Structure formats: structure tokens, C-alpha cells
Amino acid sequence: MVLFKPIKTSRASEDVFVQLKTSILSGTFKSGSKLPSERELTEMFEVSRGVIREAIRMLELSGFLSIRQGHGGGAYVTDLTLSHVSNAFLDLFQTNTLSMAEVAQVRMFIEPEVARLAAINFTPAHAQQIDEAEAREHGTYQSLTDQIACLTTVHKVLANICGNQFFEAIVRSMLKITAEMVQKVVPDPYALHGPGEHIQLIKAVKAGDGPKAEAEMHRHLKDFMISMVKLEKEYRQQMKAQP
Ligand SMILES: [Zn+2]
Numbered sequence: 001m002v003l004f005k006p007i008k009t010s011r012a013s014e015d016v017f018v019q020l021k022t023s024i025l026s027g028t029f030k031s032g033s034k035l036p037s038e039r040e041l042t043e044m045f046e047v048s049r050g051v052i053r054e055a056i057r058m059l060e061l062s063g064f065l066s067i068r069q070g071h072g073g074g075a076y077v078t079d080l081t082l083s084h085v086s087n088a089f090l091d092l093f094q095t096n097t098l099s100m101a102e103v104a105q106v107r108m109f110i111e112p113e114v115a116r117l118a119a120i121n122f123t124p125a126h127a128q129q130i131d132e133a134e135a136r137e138h139g140t141y142q143s144l145t146d147q148i149a150c151l152t153t154v155h156k157v158l159a160n161i162c163g164n165q166f167f168e169a170i171v172r173s174m175l176k177i178t179a180e181m182v183q184k185v186v187p188d189p190y191a192l193h194g195p196g197e198h199i200q201l202i203k204a205v206k207a208g209d210g211p212k213a214e215a216e217m218h219r220h221l222k223d224f225m226i227s228m229v230k231l232e233k234e235y236r237q238q239m240k241a242q243p
Contacts, residue, residue, distance in 0.1 A: 003028065006046040016055035018047050024064050024077055035065065035075040041178055063087070086173035093177045094239070100232040107174045108218065111155070115201060115217035117162035118212040126161050127206065133157045134202055137195035148179045154198040158205065158217075178228060185190035185235050194215060198231065 006020050023029055036044065041052045056075050059065040063084050065075045092098040133153040152175050159171035201220055202214035214235035 006045045011057065012045075012047050012051045013054035016041075016047065016051060017045050017058045019045075020055060020059055021062075021064060024059075029077045031077050031079040033077050035077065037074065085169040086176050089170075089173035090176045090180060093180065096236065096239075098177075100177075100229050100235075103174055104229050106170070107178075108221055108225060110167060110170055110174075111221055112214040112217040114118050114159050114162045114164075114167050115205065116214035117164065117167075119205045119208055119210045119213035120159040121161055121163050122205050122208055126157075130154070130157050130161070130202055130205065134196075134198060144183060145179075148182055151193055151195065152179065154202065158201075161205075181228060181231060184238050185186070185231050 003023065004016075007224065018033070020029075026224065029035060035041070038049055038052050038056070042049050056065065056067075060075070061066055064078060066078050067073070067075055089098065093100075126132060133156075136150045137152050139150060141150060146204075155175055156168075159168040162168065186217070197220060201213060201216040204216050
């Protein structure tokens with residue numbers, strides 16, 4: 001079986017990377033399956049081991065492969081999910097390529113629409129999911145990370161109910177960025193967003209009232225995002241001092 005073309009250019013590792021990536025995206029190598037060994041790939045591509053290793057490393061860094069050690073180890077194709085997107089945006093925020101002002105602007109634009117769509121799509125089957133998310137806010141928290149997770153579950157549930165996976169991925173990425181900042185800068189997230197703040201929003205969604213849900217989400221986010229933008233300076237200073 002001929003899977004790959006021999007490499008003749010100087011950017012050998014990049015060419016190997018592209019061919020392997022294409023074969024993953026086209027489903028030749030499905031998620032969970034193991035790539036041929038380094039030796040086999042060396043023979044297929046007619047390049048050195050170093051070139052194969054470099055290409056594998058590039059695929060690992062871009063999230064297509066995970067390397068397992070020991071018996072049965074090797075390069076395995078990862079399950080491509082939309083969390084790739086979330087992590088990529090978090091990287092951009094951490095490296096100061098994206099600012100909180102930009103994140104806030106997108107969040108203010110997208111989340112009210114997500115709430116509107118969630119209200120339109122809401123069916124009684126979603127009630128339990130949304131009620132549990134609301135109840136989680138009022139429980140006891142194991143840690144700061146847990147506290148942030150509990151206080152943001154409603155946002156994740158609405159993004160899920162809205163019925164657009166791309167919106168959901170964007171919302172999740174913005175929540176990750178916000179959580180990153182709160183964790184680094186604010187010891188008490190209550191200062192920004194306490195439990196029970198989504199009650200009016202949830203009411204509108206459950207009533208299937210799209211415009212009301214949209215307005216409630218906008219109202220809910222407005223002050224919060226202003227506080228987040230103000231906090232960014234402190235966050236950048238902390239990142240400089242202790243990356
Ligand atoms: Zn909220």
C-alpha cells in the first residue's frame with residue numbers, strides 16, 4: 001500500500017507534517033489509531049529519522065497526535081474536538097496577542113445571541129440540565145478552580161442548548177480566558193460574579209423568550225466585562241513576574 005510520496009525538498013519535515021496531517025484529516029488514520037512506527041515512516045517517506053521525529057513533534061504540538069510511552073507506545077491520533085479552538089485562544093491571550101478588551105467585545109457580541117438561541121431552542125428536556133447548573137452555584141466549593149467552574153456552568157449549558165457547536169467552542173474559549181485571569185488575579189471571584197446572578201436570564205430562557213434572554217445576558221455581562229478589562233493590567237504584571 002503506497003500511502004505517501006517520497007520527499008525531495010529541503011523542507012522535508014514540513015512536507016511530512018502536511019502529508020501526515022492530511023491523512024489524519026481525511027480519515028486514513030482515525031482518532032485513537034496508532035501511526036506507523038518511526039522506522040516504517042522513514043522507509044515510506046524515504047527521509048531520515050530526524051525528519052520523521054520533527055514532523056511527529058509538530059503534529060503533537062498542533063494537537064493531532066499524543067505520544068504514549070512504554071509497551072504499546074507510539075504516536076496516537078487524538079480525538080479532534082472543538083476544545084482545540086478553546087486552547088488556541090487561551091494561548092493567544094496568555095501571550096498577550098489577544099487583549100481582554102478584545103475578548104470582552106466578542107463575548108458581549110456572542111453571548112447575548114447564544115442566550116437568545118438557547119431560549120428559542122429550549123425544550124422541557126433541557127430543564128434539568130439548566131436547573132442543576134444553577135444549583136451548582138450555591139453549593140460548597142472544593143477550590144478556587146471548582147468555584148469558577150460552578151459559577152460558569154450556566155454559560156456552558158446555554159452555549160450547548162443554543163445548538164451551534166462553533167458558538168459553543170467560542171464561548172468555552174472565552175470562559176477559559178476569563179477563568180485564567182480570575183485565577184491569577186482575584187483571590188475571591190465573588191468580587192466579580194456571585195451565585196444566583198443568572199436567575200433572571202434562566203427564567204427568560206425557560207420561558208422561551210428570546211429577546212428577554214438576549215437582554216438579560218447583555219445586562220449580566222456588561223459590568224462583569226468592564227471589571228475584567230480593568231483587571232488585565234494586573235494580570236499582565238503578574239504574568240511578567242511569575243509566568
Ligand atoms: Zn455569569
